[in-house]
Amino acid sequence: MTTPWGEVGLTRFPEDPRDRLRAWDASDAYLLRHLAEEKVPLSDTVVVVGDRWGALVTALAAHRPVQITDSFLSQEATRSNLARAGVEPGAVRLLTTQDPPPERVDVLLVRVPKSLALLEDQLSRLAPGLHAGTVVVGAGMVKEIHTSTLELFERIVGPTRTSLARQKARLIFCTPDPARERPTNPWPYSYALPDGVGAVSGRTVVNHAGVFCADRLDIGTRFLLQHLPGPGAGRVVDLGCGNGVVGTAVALADPAAEVLFVDESFQAVASAEATYKANGVPGHAEFRVGDGLAGVAPGSVDLVLNNPPFHSHQATTDATAWRMFTGAKRALRPGGELWVVGNRHLGYHVKLKRLFGNAELVASDPKFVVLRAVRKS
Numbered sequence: 001m002t003t004p005w006g007e008v009g010l011t012r013f014p015e016d017p018r019d020r021l022r023a024w025d026a027s028d029a030y031l032l033r034h035l036a037e038e039k040v041p042l043s044d045t046v047v048v049v050g051d052r053w054g055a056l057v058t059a060l061a062a063h064r065p066v067q068i069t070d071s072f073l074s075q076e077a078t079r080s081n082l083a084r085a086g087v088e089p090g091a092v093r094l095l096t097t098q099d100p101p102p103e104r105v106d107v108l109l110v111r112v113p114k115s116l117a118l119l120e121d122q123l124s125r126l127a128p129g130l131h132a133g134t135v136v137v138g139a140g141m142v143k144e145i146h147t148s149t150l151e152l153f154e155r156i157v158g159p160t161r162t163s164l165a166r167q168k169a170r171l172i173f174c175t176p177d178p179a180r181e182r183p184t185n186p187w188p189y190s191y192a193l194p195d196g197v198g199a200v201s202g203r204t205v206v207n208h209a210g211v212f213c214a215d216r217l218d219i220g221t222r223f224l225l226q227h228l229p230g231p232g233a234g235r236v237v238d239l240g241c242g243n244g245v246v247g248t249a250v251a252l253a254d255p256a257a258e259v260l261f262v263d264e265s266f267q268a269v270a271s272a273e274a275t276y277k278a279n280g281v282p283g284h285a286e287f288r289v290g291d292g293l294a295g296v297a298p299g300s301v302d303l304v305l306n307n308p309p310f311h312s313h314q315a316t317t318d319a320t321a322w323r324m325f326t327g328a329k330r331a332l333r334p335g336g337e338l339w340v341v342g343n344r345h346l347g348y349h350v351k352l353k354r355l356f357g358n359a360e361l362v363a364s365d366p367k368f369v370v371l372r373a374v375r376k377s
Helices: 026-037 055-059 072-084 116-129 147-156 219-225 245-253 266-278 319-331 348-356
Strands: 046-049 066-069 093-096 107-111 135-141 160-162 169-174 189-192 204-207 235-239 258-263 284-289 301-306 332-343 360-364 368-374
Touching (some): 072 093, 135 147, 147 160, 147 169, 219 245, 219 332, 319 332, 319 348, 348 368
Parallel strands (some): 046 107, 107 135, 258 284
Antiparallel strands (some): 189 204
16 A cells, blocks of 8 residues: 555455455555645554554554454554564554543544444544544544544544545544533443243343444344254354354253354454353353454364354354354364354355355255254264
8 A cells, every 4th residue: 555655565364366355445544645735743642443454553553553343353463563664562552442532632533434333432432532632533444434424533532524525435524522411321221022932031131332233133144043053062152153042042042061252353252242141141151353264173062053244344254154153163173063154145055065065054044044064973
């Protein structure tokens, strides 16, 4: 990526030479050009929110910025990109969305997330640290910035306007108004599950902002909950756990099960732990933020339950699902099972047959299928 301060080499994480998706886009470049052209002072506390692969903080590393991200993969990409650029360790402070934000923010740069709820939560958490002189600039592709996005900045931070579009990217300029009364942050959000979903029927779900379907039970997960395997699996992984409702259902139905909740989202794992604790579930559980089943010992798992995503930010891709499936095969013991729910049109049965040599249809409806693959050896 070419920046006003030179070229920066960037990759996504995990690195894959076959991946043609860039680790930056036109909105990152637009934002950096604006900072240079307007001579925005960067000597004090610079906070970058939602920097997807570390492009912004890598370019601004000389100013020792703070990065706040919900994504483990983004954080790992940032570490790699900083090291590739020769940035000294500690020059960029890496925080998660679950960490307390800096008490004072002099420049706030916001890469607009796909989730409006996550943006609401992060602006609400950062607002107390803003002052009348804070420079607030948001960035995103035109298709990512909506009227609701601008209204959120206006309601939480202050008067807001947008730039002209360049290369299908746009900037958001917001002037903090410390005197205004800020709305209460509604996150995390809790609700009771409906009946007809097995062991978790009527149970409480806790969702931090940005978690998929945070205000209701998504229909894919509902379908999987209605067709979970019976008790006795032993060590179970809720892979891509989201709010943890699937793993919690397993633990409620089988107190002897050891459940590992895994997601690359810090918000999701926090939600899963809160959901688990809110229901007073007996038994043993572990909560881990990471890249799928990387770090889980080979042959140590009896059952993996998975509702894989098929988007990476705005891009539609099956790369994440494939990594989840391959990681599950490695982690499963011989005879261990991977259960997957997905949209019918995604054709996961083809991938599972190629990887495991088998794929059984457990249940189907007009939109979803539940598939079962067994590791043979």
